[in-house]
Amino acid sequence: MLKIFLVEDEVVVREGIRNTLNWEENDFIFCGEASDGELAYPLIQKHKPDIVITDIRMPFMDGLELSRLIKKEMPWIKIIILSGYGEFEYAKEAINIGVTEYLLKPINGTELMKSLLKVKENILNERREKANIERFKKEIQEYEEDEKRRIFYDLVNNSQPLGSILERGNELNLKLSAVVYNIILFTIDHTRKNHRETMQLNAVNRELKQLFDISEDIIKFDLFMDGMALLLKGNSLEDLQRKQEYYINRIREIMDNYKGISYFGGIGVAVNRLGELSRSYHEASRAFSYRYIWEENLILDSSAISKTRELLRRTNRLNMDNIVKLDKRKVEIFLKSGSKEDVSNFVDEYLQSIGSENRNSILFRQYVVIDMYSIVAGFCKEIGIEDYELEKPLHNENQYSRLITDFNNTKDYIKRILEKAIELRDNITTKEYNDIVSKAKIYIQENFCREDLSLNQVAASVYVTPSHFSAVFSQKTGQTFIKYLTDLRMNKAKELLKFTDMKTSEIGYAVGYKDPHYFSYLFKKTFNCSPKQYRNSIKKREDSGCFNS
Known part of the structure; x- marks a missing residue:
């Protein structure tokens, strides 16, 4: 009242x-x-x-x-x-x-x-x-995050005209233009074991979001399970450096308040054109790939990598007595979560600190070849793959001699078997993901008429977490869950408007919208005309120009 x-x-x-x-x-x-x-x-x-x-x-x-x-x-x-x-x-x-x-x-x-x-x-x-606008905004939030991701990848891959990317950014209120730019890639440990750790993770995400949302100097892009990308903007190189130091210090301060959550970041190089962001992203990715090698809770500047390598070479020369310092766990972790693009940096860095005396040792190279093959073969067996698909080091005497006569040959062999193992792993994962998406689509098709149908419910139906399902579904379909569901409902509504005499309110209810006002609002937002206008246009002629068919 x-x-x-x-x-x-x-x-x-x-x-x-x-x-x-x-x-x-x-x-x-x-x-x-x-x-x-x-x-x-x-x-x-x-x-x-x-x-x-x-x-x-x-x-x-x-x-x-x-x-x-x-x-x-x-x-x-x-x-x-x-x-x-x-x-x-x-x-x-x-x-x-x-x-x-x-x-x-x-x-x-x-x-x-x-x-x-x-x-x-x-x-x-x-x-x-x-209420309709607020509900619509809430529903398209996932779509907007997905579009932000696409804008970011188009920027760093130079895959779309810059003018088009800027227009798309403006539609999402992303102010991309600046004098200088840099990219920071950042991830936190999302593997929670109990309720307390989950609460901590949620608190961290809230604080980080608040930090990045309060300023136009930085734009956060959610990169699914790979963490986030931060596009830092400045008015000059000095200004950019000050902002970079400020945000890195603030991130560290926030993370230090949550001792149970680990993190890693990689900083790129400054560029003065959006068209050169690919170089900044490449350097940030190179630094970011060292999360498999170096200690956690580090934000690594790509420019510092060569200096750190030299320091490690001087202080950590290995010999056959302390070869165990080549941590096998790092290889196992990398095989589980690394990418083919990271292999080269990983192997280079993994073998970087061994010292020239070991690189020149045939005995050492024999050890590394056999040991790495053993680790990779064990991983393949763990995920249900026979090791016959791997390049065996002892296939014949000539091959084995070639692998150990030169350190570069040894290193190239390690890269090949790691890449092959990751390829086989990804093939299995792709099949699993395709199965998840196929089952999810069937579930959505059978339940789209339920107004309370949600991402959480669909994720539960295929036995994965909502965040994981959201990432997989978007990667495999090219659409967010809510966009896919809305498109399905709207197209079903068009069919009912075209082939039945049902009232608009009845059609809205049939496709999952109990509120007829919201259904009409969403239909008009999608097709640029109301349900009534659409039906009337069909009576006059097929596919009139007032809607997108």
Whole structure:
């Protein structure tokens, strides 16, 4: 029910309005009254009515001044002005203030209630429209995140014209233009073991989101299970460096508050053109790939890699007595989560610290070849793959001699078997993902008419977590879950509009929308015409130009 507040200095008129109108029968609540604007204003602030009825001429504070105050502080309140004066200037000023209705006295109860019902309908329509917009925004949030990802990958791969990318960015309120840029790739450990760790992870994500959302200097792109990309913008190289240091320090401060969550970051190189972001991304990716090698809780600058390598060479020269320092666990971890693109950097860095004395040792090279093959073959067996698909080091004597006579040959062999193992792993994963998506599509097809159908429910039906399902579904279909579901529902609605005589409200309900207003809103948002317009256009001719078919 809508709340009504009355401001009228004439007692007889005020009592007449309050006592003679059927408030409850028309879904109104008479919540208060006052004899002038000065007395009314604090009461209106307290009760926050939906509609204020006020006389225009009152002592102390008139209706126009009261209307100005109300519209400034509480712009959603609708105002009906009652005036015994028909002068144009009063009406014009009332319109400028934002008054909804301007009624001339004397006015009877029937006319006032008619005006109130008209204003009530406007309020309800505005609320429905606002609710529809908010719901639509919520539903397309996932789509917008997916489009942001696409924009990022198009930028760093130079796969689309820059003008087109900038236009797409503007549609999402992404201000991409700057003087200089850099990219930071960042990930945190998402493997939670208990409720407390899950709560910590959620808190970290909230703090990071707040940090990145408060400034236009940095744009966050969610890269699914690979973490996030941060596009840092500056007005000069010095300005960019200051901002980079600030954000890295803030990230570290946030992460240090959550000791149980590990992280790793890779910093690229500064560039002064969007078209050169591929170079920044490449360097950031190179630094980021060292998460498989170096310690956790590090944000690594790509420019520091060569210096760190040299330091490691000087301080960690190995020999056959301490060869165990080549940590096999790092290889096993890399095989489980690394990519083919990371193999070269991983192998180079993994073998970097062994020292020239070991690189020149045939015995060492024999050890590394056999050991690496053993690790990779064990991994293949673990995921159900026979090792006959791997290049065996002892296939024949000539091959084995070639592998160990030169350190580069040894290193190239290790890269080949790692790449092959990851390829085989990805083939299995692709099949599993295809099965997940196929089953999910069947479930969606069978349940799209349920209004409460959600990503969480579909993910549960295929036995994966919602975040994992969201990533897999988008990667395999090229659409977010909500976009896929909405397109399916809208196309089903078009079929029913075209081939049945069902009412629009019935069709909306049949495709999963109990609220007919929201269904019509979403249909128009999708096809640029209402369901009724679409149906009428079919009767005139097939596929009229008012919609996208």
